[in-house]
Amino acid sequence: MLPIMKVSLLQFLGFLLLSWLIHCHAWARYKFVVKETPYTRLCSTKPILTVNGQFPGPTLHVNKGETIIVDVYNQAKDNITIHWHGVKQPKYPWTDGPEFITQCPIRPGGKFSQKIIFSTEEGTLWWHAHSDWSRATVHGAIVVYPKNGTSYPFPKPYAEVPIILGEWWKQDIMQLLDTFLKTGGDPNTSDAYTINGQPGDLYPCSKSDTFKLMVDHGKTYLLRMINAAMSDILFFSIANHQLTVVGTDASYTKPFKTDYITISPGQTMDVLLEANQPLGQYYMAARVFSSSNLVAYDNTTTTAIVHYNGNYTSPPPPPSFPQNLPYYNDTNASSTYARGLRSLDSPDHSINVPLNMSTKLIFTISVNAIPCANDSCAGPNGSRFAASMNNISFVNPSIDILQAYYNHINGVYEDRFPNVPPLIFNFTADYLPLELETPQKGTEVKVLEYNSTVELVLQGTNLVAGTEHPMHLHGYSFYVVGWGSGNFDKDKDPLGYNLVDPPLQNTIAVPRNGWAAIRFKADNPGVWLMHCHLERHLSWGMDMAFIVKNGKNPEEKLLPPPPDMPSCY
Ligand SMILES: *[C@@H]1O[C@H](CO)[C@@H](O)[C@H](O)[C@H]1NC(C)=O
Ligand SMILES: *[C@@H]1O[C@H](CO)[C@@H](O)[C@H](O)[C@H]1NC(C)=O
Ligand SMILES: *[C@@H]1O[C@H](CO)[C@@H](O)[C@H](O)[C@H]1NC(C)=O
Ligand SMILES: *[C@@H]1O[C@H](CO)[C@@H](O)[C@H](O)[C@H]1NC(C)=O
Ligand SMILES: *[C@@H]1O[C@H](CO)[C@@H](O)[C@H](O)[C@H]1NC(C)=O
Ligand SMILES: *[C@@H]1O[C@H](CO)[C@@H](O)[C@H](O)[C@H]1NC(C)=O
Ligand SMILES: *[C@@H]1O[C@H](CO)[C@@H](O)[C@H](O)[C@H]1NC(C)=O
Ligand SMILES: *[C@@H]1O[C@H](CO)[C@@H](O)[C@H](O)[C@H]1NC(C)=O
Ligand SMILES: *[C@@H]1O[C@H](CO)[C@@H](O)[C@H](O)[C@H]1NC(C)=O
Ligand SMILES: *[C@@H]1O[C@H](CO)[C@@H](O)[C@H](O)[C@H]1NC(C)=O
Ligand SMILES: *[C@@H]1O[C@H](CO)[C@@H](O)[C@H](O)[C@H]1NC(C)=O
Ligand SMILES: *[C@@H]1O[C@H](CO)[C@@H](O)[C@H](O)[C@H]1NC(C)=O
Ligand SMILES: [Cu+2]
Numbered sequence: 001m002l003p004i005m006k007v008s009l010l011q012f013l014g015f016l017l018l019s020w021l022i023h024c025h026a027w028a029r030y031k032f033v034v035k036e037t038p039y040t041r042l043c044s045t046k047p048i049l050t051v052n053g054q055f056p057g058p059t060l061h062v063n064k065g066e067t068i069i070v071d072v073y074n075q076a077k078d079n080i081t082i083h084w085h086g087v088k089q090p091k092y093p094w095t096d097g098p099e100f101i102t103q104c105p106i107r108p109g110g111k112f113s114q115k116i117i118f119s120t121e122e123g124t125l126w127w128h129a130h131s132d133w134s135r136a137t138v139h140g141a142i143v144v145y146p147k148n149g150t151s152y153p154f155p156k157p158y159a160e161v162p163i164i165l166g167e168w169w170k171q172d173i174m175q176l177l178d179t180f181l182k183t184g185g186d187p188n189t190s191d192a193y194t195i196n197g198q199p200g201d202l203y204p205c206s207k208s209d210t211f212k213l214m215v216d217h218g219k220t221y222l223l224r225m226i227n228a229a230m231s232d233i234l235f236f237s238i239a240n241h242q243l244t245v246v247g248t249d250a251s252y253t254k255p256f257k258t259d260y261i262t263i264s265p266g267q268t269m270d271v272l273l274e275a276n277q278p279l280g281q282y283y284m285a286a287r288v289f290s291s292s293n294l295v296a297y298d299n300t301t302t303t304a305i306v307h308y309n310g311n312y313t314s315p316p317p318p319p320s321f322p323q324n325l326p327y328y329n330d331t332n333a334s335s336t337y338a339r340g341l342r343s344l345d346s347p348d349h350s351i352n353v354p355l356n357m358s359t360k361l362i363f364t365i366s367v368n369a370i371p372c373a374n375d376s377c378a379g380p381n382g383s384r385f386a387a388s389m390n391n392i393s394f395v396n397p398s399i400d401i402l403q404a405y406y407n408h409i410n411g412v413y414e415d416r417f418p419n420v421p422p423l424i425f426n427f428t429a430d431y432l433p434l435e436l437e438t439p440q441k442g443t444e445v446k447v448l449e450y451n452s453t454v455e456l457v458l459q460g461t462n463l464v465a466g467t468e469h470p471m472h473l474h475g476y477s478f479y480v481v482g483w484g485s486g487n488f489d490k491d492k493d494p495l496g497y498n499l500v501d502p503p504l505q506n507t508i509a510v511p512r513n514g515w516a517a518i519r520f521k522a523d524n525p526g527v528w529l530m531h532c533h534l535e536r537h538l539s540w541g542m543d544m545a546f547i548v549k550n551g552k553n554p555e556e557k558l559l560p561p562p563p564d565m566p567s568c569y
Contacts, residue, residue, distance in 0.1 A: 027066075028066070033051065034106075036050075041205075042199060054140075057138065059162055062144055064146055071112075071114075077108050078108065078132065079131050079132070080131055086142075086268070087142070094559075094562055100396040102400055103566055104566050112566055121144050122251070123252065126140065128140075136173045136535075137166075141224060150348075152246075153346060153349060157220045160224060161213060161224065163195060163225045165195060166194040167231065168193070169190050176188060192206075193234070195211050202303055213304065214309055215309065216308075217308055222246075223243075231297070232534075233468055234262070234263055234264075235261070235286065238322055239322040243257070245271050245340065248341055248505060249268055249506045254342045254501065262333065262334045262509075264507060264509040279310040281305050281320075282306045283319040284305070284306060285321060289330065289468075290468070292465055292512055294466075294467075342502070345500075353479050354454075357454070359522075361454065363456060364421045364461050367385065369383035370384045386540045387540035390421055391421065392417065392444050393541030397443050400568065406561070414443065415447050419446075428461065445527070450552075453520075455518070457488045458471050466513040468512050469534065470508070479519045481497040482498065485513060522546075525551065527546070528545060
């Protein structure tokens with residue numbers, strides 16, 4: 001009798017301990033202090049906004065399914081908000097971050113404790129400011145490891161390295177923003193791209209600070225790639241090395257080997273690098289992909305160095321440049337890469353593509369021009385640049401939409417965002433009537449029933465200047481079931497959809513003068529922003545919000561707000 005009693009007692013104590021661990025386990029807490037910090041790049045020094053004085057900012061490490069708290073202190077002189085890009089925040093949009101969508105800004109001197117709820121994400125994500133243009137320097141990596149006790153669906157890499165691609169202006173970023181919004185023209189292009197904050201030695205004054213990845217021959221490294229640039233889709237390649245892509249946007253893909261990757265602002269890629277070349281130094285390099293010759297871009301090239309550890313008898317020769325880095329206008333290289341991205345869909349990482357669609361939407365995405373008196377603005381023909389979705393150029397309210405929705409405050413937004421383009425024309429024609437260039441302005445949302453299965457076709461247009469648009473949806477990942485050039489054909493194009501292993505992403509680069517079709521199940525109630533991740537297009541109004549209603553069941557409803565939401569007044 002006694003031994004059995006003993007075991008039960010131990011089991012009971014074990015149960016008590018386990019319950020304590022589950023219920024009293026404190027969430028990991030991080031402190032983010034946003035402040036101005038002087039940084040020197042390209043031979044000159046300027047103060048930039050940083051988190052904890054770091055550029056790029058600190059990396060967050062979590063396991064799949066964890067919740068963490070980040071206490072954000074604003075010690076800068078500008079408003080700030082922070083967004084956790086790609087984290088779904090189930091039922092909890094309160095700390096998602098986009099200013100005037102889910103919160104009002106944290107004002108100078110203010111603080112906001114943001115709860116970040118990880119669920120299905122596994123891989124690489126990132127965080128960034130989501131107010132004005134602060135995200136140029138206020139950003140960092142989020143690494144989501146597999147749950148304890150599980151592992152990667154590929155051999156464990158020897159080491160893991162975030163590779164953050166960014167963009168640097170010599171000019172003050174707030175001044176840049178003020179100027180182009182005031183004049184109505186294009187913002188100046190950047191002066192450099194950066195890899196982990198460093199332009200690299202093809203730029204002046206950068207040689208000694210160039211980022212170096214030290215590798216051991218024979219080992220495999222997991223590069224956690226993030227495109228944090230403001231305006232540009234980028235090609236990236238490493239001299240003499242092939243890359244194996246194993247994930248994107250915190251979802252695993254079928255491994256595929258490639259000489260280069262294409263990564264748009266907002267996207268992440270998990271890439272394996274095998275250090276299998278002779279001892280020496282090799283450049284990793286990134287430069288822009290832009291298929292439009294009407295849109296100005298920064299045509300410089302950022303580099304970092306892969307350096308093999310070893311006993312060199314003489315100094316290694318200068319690094320070689322990646323011969324396979326595609327040229328700026330190589331649309332074929334970009335689409336070939338995109339076709340390679342397919343969900344892993346293994347038993348441990350299965351996918352669930354919605355097949356029975358309840359809600360079909362088509363949104364045009366356009367660059368626009370608004371006439372100015374006496375053609376006095378700096379945009380095309382003296383007009384002012386704008387941008388729109390379904391011809392509505394989004395206007396930020398002064399009270400956030402989430403609060404207005406939750407507290408039934410009238411007059412903040414309207415719910416008449418159209419399901420289809422209000423005017424059907426040849427969206428991708430070479431020449432379009434100039435009167436189509438002027439959009440409406442408004443703060444319109446699209447309301448979705450809980451659990452509706454949504455197919456959304458994003459249709460690029462050739463108004464003003466057709467270009468690629470990396471579209472990002474908050475609160476969800478979506479399956480990219482198809483994309484192509486020209487106008488979406490609702491009869492023909494769905495026949496070519498990939499419903500077997502489409503990639504699961506939170507950002508999709510819609511091809512220039514083309515379309516992309518995405519599918520998701522609206523099972524995350526809240527207010528969720530959708531927008532172009534080219535920052536100037538967002539500033540010009542290429543955004544809208546979905547309101548996903550609560551479900552019937554108690555566990556399908558929005559959670560209450562935290563007590564310290566930043567005030568709007
Ligand atoms: C998971 O494992 C890591 C190290 O392997 C450990 O640091 C961490 O505390 C573990 N987390 C939990 C929730 O058990
Ligand atoms: C572009 O840069 C020039 C030179 O630095 C500056 O004078 C001008 O105001 C800038 N334009 C914008 C839109 O920021
Ligand atoms: C980049 O642009 C500058 C200025 O427009 C031009 O002078 C230069 O030739 C371009 N460089 C390349 C490599 O295209
Ligand atoms: C380099 O030389 C040192 C000392 O001779 C030795 O300990 C080390 O293992 C060598 N490293 C490599 C990579 O060969
Ligand atoms: C890309 O640009 C080069 C140089 O300007 C040009 O020769 C080539 O035809 C262009 N390629 C495409 C696909 O437009
Ligand atoms: C397109 O790119 C792929 C991969 O870079 C290449 O194999 C193929 O030959 C290219 N096709 C054309 C038409 O250039
Ligand atoms: C598809 O959904 C509709 C309701 O939206 C439902 O009535 C129908 O049974 C579903 N069909 C299948 C095959 O699941
Ligand atoms: C436009 O031009 C007219 C005639 O030159 C002038 O009277 C008027 O003040 C101008 N309007 C603006 C807004 O500059
Ligand atoms: C739309 O414009 C494109 C580009 O000029 C053209 O190739 C296409 O035939 C046009 N489509 C229709 C339906 O007119
Ligand atoms: C500017 O005006 C010219 C002449 O009317 C026209 O051909 C061109 O398309 C206009 N550009 C834009 C972007 O509106
Ligand atoms: C939503 O879908 C889930 C899973 O299919 C189902 O369990 C739940 O009952 C649905 N809720 C509503 C309100 O339809
Ligand atoms: C800062 O945020 C407050 C509160 O929402 C707002 O009233 C104010 O206009 C913002 N300031 C700027 C410069 O955007
Ligand atoms: Cu865009």
